[in-house]
Amino acid sequence: MTNTPGRKPPPSGKPVSASQSELTDMILPNDANPLGNALGGAIMHLVDLAAAIAAHRHSGLPVVTASMDHMDFLCPIHVGDIVVLKSSVNRVFRSSMEVGVKVFREESVTNRRQHCSSAYLTFVSIDSSGRPQICPPVVPDTREEKRRYREAGTRRQQRIQHVNKRSVK
Amino acid sequence: MTNTPGRKPPPSGKPVSASQSELTDMILPNDANPLGNALGGAIMHLVDLAAAIAAHRHSGLPVVTASMDHMDFLCPIHVGDIVVLKSSVNRVFRSSMEVGVKVFREESVTNRRQHCSSAYLTFVSIDSSGRPQICPPVVPDTREEKRRYREAGTRRQQRIQHVNKRSVK
Amino acid sequence: MTNTPGRKPPPSGKPVSASQSELTDMILPNDANPLGNALGGAIMHLVDLAAAIAAHRHSGLPVVTASMDHMDFLCPIHVGDIVVLKSSVNRVFRSSMEVGVKVFREESVTNRRQHCSSAYLTFVSIDSSGRPQICPPVVPDTREEKRRYREAGTRRQQRIQHVNKRSVK
Amino acid sequence: MTNTPGRKPPPSGKPVSASQSELTDMILPNDANPLGNALGGAIMHLVDLAAAIAAHRHSGLPVVTASMDHMDFLCPIHVGDIVVLKSSVNRVFRSSMEVGVKVFREESVTNRRQHCSSAYLTFVSIDSSGRPQICPPVVPDTREEKRRYREAGTRRQQRIQHVNKRSVK
Amino acid sequence: MTNTPGRKPPPSGKPVSASQSELTDMILPNDANPLGNALGGAIMHLVDLAAAIAAHRHSGLPVVTASMDHMDFLCPIHVGDIVVLKSSVNRVFRSSMEVGVKVFREESVTNRRQHCSSAYLTFVSIDSSGRPQICPPVVPDTREEKRRYREAGTRRQQRIQHVNKRSVK
Amino acid sequence: MTNTPGRKPPPSGKPVSASQSELTDMILPNDANPLGNALGGAIMHLVDLAAAIAAHRHSGLPVVTASMDHMDFLCPIHVGDIVVLKSSVNRVFRSSMEVGVKVFREESVTNRRQHCSSAYLTFVSIDSSGRPQICPPVVPDTREEKRRYREAGTRRQQRIQHVNKRSVK
DSSP states (O other), rough: OOTTTTOOTTOOEEHHHHHGGEEEEEOGGGGGGGGGGBBHHHHHHHHHHHHHHHHHHHHSSSSEEEEEEEEEESSSBBBEEEEEEEEEEEEEEEEEEEEEOOOOETTTTTOOOOEEEEEEEEEEOOOTSSSSSOOOOOEEHHHHHHHHHHHHHHHHHHHHHHHHHHHOO | OOOTTSSOOOOEEEEEEOOOOEEEEEOEEEEEEEEBBHHHHHHHHHHHHHHHHHHHHHHOHHHHHHHHEEEEOOOOOOOOOOEEEEEEEEEEEETEEEEEEEEEEEEEEEEEEEEEEEEEEEEEEEOSSOBBBBOOEEESSHHHHHHHHHHHHHHHHHHHHHHHHHHOO | OOOOOOOOTTTTEEGGGTTTTTEEEEEEGBBTTTTSHHHHHHHHHHHHHHHHHHHHHSSSEEEEEEOOOOOOOSSOBBBOOOOEEEEEEEEEHHHHHEEEEEEEEOOOOOOOOEEEEEEEEEEEEETSSBBBOOOOOOOOOOOHHHOOOOHHHHHHHHHHHHHHHHOOO | OOOOTTTTTTTTOGGGGTEEEEEEEEEOOBBBTTTTTBHHHHHHHHHHHHHHHHHHHHHOEEEEEEEEEEEESOOOOOOTOOOEEEEEEEEEEEEEEEEEEEEEEEEETTTEEEEEEEEEEEEEBTTSSSOOOOOOEOOOOOOHHHHHHHHHHHHHHHHHHHHHHHHHO | OOOOOOOOOOOOOOHHHHHHOOEEEOOOGGGBBBBBBBOOOHHHHHHHHHHHHHHHHSSSEEEEEEEEEEEEEEEEEETTTEEEEEEEEEEEEEEEEEEEEEEEEETTOOOEEEEEEEEEEEEBBBOOOOOOOOOOOOOOHHHHHHHHHHHHHHHHHHHHHHHHHHHHO | OOOOTTSOOOOEEEEEGTEEEEEEEEEEEEGOOSSSOOOHHHHHHHHHHHHHHHHHHHSSSEEEEEEOOOEEOOOOOBTTOOOEEEEEEEEEEETTEEEEEEEEEEETTTTTTTEEEEEEEEEEEBBBTOOOOOOEEEEOSSSHHHHHHHHHHHHHHHHHHHHHHHHOO
């Protein structure tokens, strides 16, 4: 079972909606420095959790984090803020999945959401002894989902080149 | 500013969608007993958080829990399970809000959601010195939202009677 | 083995004192909102823990929360406050137990306790595969314990009616 | 204001009962190593909390830990065990208090308590800028309380000698 | 005060040793999934903490996370494992610092360390109202430190290009 | 296998460097009282963790805390402070190890370390069913390590006398 680009996904494929997840949380004092700024690590922890939930929903299997791409923290988040994380599986590469996560901070009076971070994580689905397991492919439906599917392929190429470059050195 | 039943809500009213919240989480070992059953208190903690987020979104103010109605735990939840909590403000009574929360447990392979608990909580919106603050009324839109709005009024009467009965004793 | 009111409890019954528990804790920053008010969910978590300890002491078995009755938060609790929770099993209904919990907040200078909440929870004792197990009955001794035993029967009737009413709908 | 032994305590003295505290808790997975043995540090954390509550109840002031005497762990404690900590202030030395704490582990079926640890901690009561504040003396009442009061004096001498010996070196 | 490459750092520069940090921790059950694999997010949380400590040591100021570069999880980490994180500031760009972090897992019998992850994070030093503050430059000393200093400049160029590419779209 | 003083340690002995550990952490709000002073119990928890890591590194086996000697808190530690704990095994007595831990608080601007606490803990190495296991002896190398080795023997005598005195009573 392969799912290289251009090949029609097998019937067992799942739509993106099967993995779409929304995680809402409130920043507590232990997630912040003494000035009240959320620790980057606390946000990354939530990002990984939101991505793990999407990967688990898609694969129906235990999952482990294999990598996280570059992530920027575009706006400060404070103690007491509501944060919303939206995640979904963009594409499957045999036993690994690229998951996209967006982090929003919510302004209290206006309910307006401010985009704080985007992240792409790779998860691998495993069995109970830790061996990688093949996942059903993603079947992108909307224009947006198809763009993400396509770009996930490009990002995967870059990750492979990046690893090769380092191992050549 | 009052919002007794039958009276048209003032223009500053907010739709139910303004407070609708979805909170997804994974049950960790510390949320469970040694057999792996989620502690009731860990679920209640999430229920209160989901409700507080909805109440905060509706009011745009700090909120505190005033009460929680009877809550049943209809199905066991285990370590590693994904739980989803959906919450929204059903109705406002001056500075207090009734928030409804539904708790679902998600089956991993089928992604089917099992309904585990329903809860109605009352929150009060306050200013920074703890004094109650008037909230914008809820403007129910769908048939379902209107039923919840109406029933929230009945539940409030029951809560008031319940308090009176106890104080007469 | 039944333990309907009016029937003499079997010799294996246990006194209320066997389950009486006292749990004292200090409210930490993560249990509170940014204004320093204890989260309702943090208090509920402690209430469930205090009740679980009493239920476990009475039954000598693992226990799980089946329900919590309506609970009011009568006074604000703050970061740094000492809270005291008193719990005991009021009555047994085969494999389920009604546990009463009272929450007090302690004033620091006077040591005076302020009553903040009362809650009635139902726990079920289970074996290691989750099957309900019959518990020894409670043998109420003092006038107060007998009143609680009697009222627990009334509350149980109300809970059953409440469930029936919902399932008829 | 001094409270040397033999001198009648000033009227503002408080009985031992004013500080007697009971803290009950359940050991959760994060408090234990992978074999399920409670971490010594998790128990020490509870011991310090139980002592701080007693010291705070006695003094009505914020308190900080100044020292803990030698402490043995006499019996293994496991995940899921109920632990009970009993604490009270034995004696006051101006702004410092000796607090005694006993740790028990509870056997689930028999409810029998096993004595696991005893500890003596010294706390100092402070004002909001951290300066030591004089505490009311302890007025021991029972034979047992008087013995502890007397022995607290001996232990204090040993602590002072211990510090002197080190600083001479 | 600027510290562009090629320019001799001002005398107030600090050596790399001033920020070198070592953080050792044990993986607890709540940091892992039910199979006992450490959550990626728990490791990222530690990575951010190790980096924040190095950045704080270098700058002597509060710091906030601005970004984290791509990070791979090269080996599984389990509950009970000892992890060691080594971090130091590679280079300063006015108010931002690149911090390098290496994560090791320690084999228990042999004490051999296995390299699990490398990460580059950017931190910004701020004053108490959140405004960026200029940091002292890093003065690399060893051959290895000079290589990291040089490569940090290259990575910064890539980050800037990456941001520009996205904003052009 | 015995390792009484004066006897040459068997070849399987390990140098002190095999167990030397450094643990760095940042004090978070939940580790402190409302005035921002780190709780003594939070520091003890870190001390036990630092000691457990050293004992585990030396023995390559699971370890449990058997005792902690008198510990003073010599300087206040605050929320946001960086604390550094250094630990190593001083000497082995069959299946038990004396571990020394030093706690430092780091001044942010100067990076100067202030010595806050010293502690001696005894750990026992066990197998998976909790039975004590013989550990390899410590081979002290430097003058300082030899002094600690010698003094650990004296402290052990005092601990044994202390236990005997109590059991005679």
